[in-house]
Amino acid sequence: MDKIQEIKDRLKNLKSLPTLPPIVSRLNEMVEDEDVTAVSLGKVIEKDQVLTSKLLRMVNSSFFGFPQRISTVSNAIVLLGFNVIKTLIVTSSIFDVMQSSDIGLWEHSLGCAAFSGIMAARRNIKNPEEVSTASLIHDIGKVVIRSEFPEYYAKIVEDVERRGVFMREAEEEVLGVQHGEIGGWLADEWNLPERLSIPIRFHHYPEKAGEFVEIASIIHISDIVIRAWGYGFGGDKWVPPLSHAAWEQIKFGKAEGREIMEELDLRLSELKNFTMEF
Amino acid sequence: MQVIPIRAAKEGMELAKGAVTEDGKVLCGEGTTLTMAVISRLEKSGVGAITVKGHPVRLPGEKGLKERIKDLEERFLKVKDDPVERALMRLIAEYWVESYSA
Numbered sequence: 073m074d075k076i077q078e079i080k081d082r083l084k085n086l087k088s089l090p091t092l093p094p095i096v097s098r099l100n101e102m103v104e105d106e107d108v109t110a111v112s113l114g115k116v117i118e119k120d121q122v123l124t125s126k127l128l129r130m131v132n133s134s135f136f137g138f139p140q141r142i143s144t145v146s147n148a149i150v151l152l153g154f155n156v157i158k159t160l161i162v163t164s165s166i167f168d169v170m171q172s173s174d175i176g177l178w179e180h181s182l183g184c185a186a187f188s189g190i191m192a193a194r195r196n197i198k199n200p201e202e203v204s205t206a207s208l209i210h211d212i213g214k215v216v217i218r219s220e221f222p223e224y225y226a227k228i229v230e231d232v233e234r235r236g237v238f239m240r241e242a243e244e245e246v247l248g249v250q251h252g253e254i255g256g257w258l259a260d261e262w263n264l265p266e267r268l269s270i271p272i273r274f275h276h277y278p279e280k281a282g283e284f285v286e287i288a289s290i291i292h293i294s295d296i297v298i299r300a301w302g303y304g305f306g307g308d309k310w311v312p313p314l315s316h317a318a319w320e321q322i323k324f325g326k327a328e329g330r331e332i333m334e335e336l337d338l339r340l341s342e343l344k345n346f347t348m349e350f
Numbered sequence: 351m352q353v354i355p356i357r358a359a360k361e362g363m364e365l366a367k368g369a370v371t372e373d374g375k376v377l378c379g380e381g382t383t384l385t386m387a388v389i390s391r392l393e394k395s396g397v398g399a400i401t402v403k404g405h406p407v408r409l410p411g412e413k414g415l416k417e418r419i420k421d422l423e424e425r426f427l428k429v430k431d432d433p434v435e436r437a438l439m440r441l442i443a444e445y446w447v448e449s450y451s452a
């Protein structure tokens with residue numbers, strides 16, 4: 073069987089990740105209903121206590137930047153929107169896997185989410201939290217390669233270390249497809265909104281993201297800046313090439329850049345409260 | 351000056367910048383000397399990080415300025431011909447140099 077088909081088939085039935093909480097399909101049905109409210113959605117989610125505590129921990133971690141703690145799920149839905157909450161629920165198993173098996177990628181993802189939040193706010197993108205969330209999961213393709221295809225993953229890592237190539241070049245050689253595409257397939261499999269799935273798919277080729285080019289560009293630049301800063305580990309040590317089309321979308325000059333650095337420094341330090349022992 | 355996570359704050363440190371909540375409220379001004387009471391008030395108000403004078407904390411895994419700059423340049427090796435990437439590198443480097451000297 074050819075590898076790409078093998079990967080696509082496997083995504084439909086992931087063995088290494090816990091199955092989606094059953095609550096997801098129930099929630100999907102509920103949002104179809106126009107009369108559904110944040111309170112009623114929140115009530116359904118809150119029946120699952122483990123999920124609720126995980127969710128509240130996520131929404132209160134600093135990359136969303138809300139001054140007050142968010143204490144109920146319905147409050148979180150009102151503040152962050154259902155797209156964000158649903159995405160966090162659907163991907164919560166990925167976070168567990170990432171936190172336990174690849175802390176470097178987890179930090180990279182948190183850092184990108186923080187930077188994306190800063191840029192989305194500065195560029196007045198609507199629902200900036202969706203941009204942070206897409207950024208948080210932009211490399212889920214890497215998590216899946218690692219957990220579902222350990223033999224291929226080992227080969228990819230070996231290539232990166234021995235030949236000093238970018239991880240996605242090694243992915244292309246070993247699998248015939250890169251993690252962005254795989255992440256996009258997975259996001260589609262999970263019915264995540266296109267506002268999230270398309271930027272994930274094209275975060276290394278943001279000019280291909282069509283109407284979501286701005287969001288994809290923000291994630292693209294986030295990946296570059298966070299790797300440049302040396303925060304976390306994105307699979308190889310290199311700062312990736314810049315898409316100039318993406319840069320045109322969100323570019324900043326020296327003075328704004330300086331402010332952005334200050335904001336980023338604060339955000340990244342805040343995140344250390346969650347990822348570091350003192 | 352140094353930006354540190356609030357959990358690394360200790361009594362006696364001095365704020366190099368006002369501690370501000372996400373919605374822009376200034377809780378403590380520049381120059382405030384931290385006490386246990388101040389630290390816990392900041393924590394309770396949801397302040398996650400503060401900017402302090404000098405460079406009082408060595409965070410786990412943190413390297414010195416020289417080494418950080420050297421690593422930064424190395425990470426840019428594959429893209430150093432791109433003027434925008436070079437500008438980004440300079441932006442980060444200058445920010446770090448400035449914060450170590452301030």
Ligand SMILES: [Fe+2]
Nearest residue numbers: 210211251275
């Ligand atoms: Fe990536």
Ligand SMILES: [Fe+2]
Nearest residue numbers: 210211295306
């Ligand atoms: Fe990345």
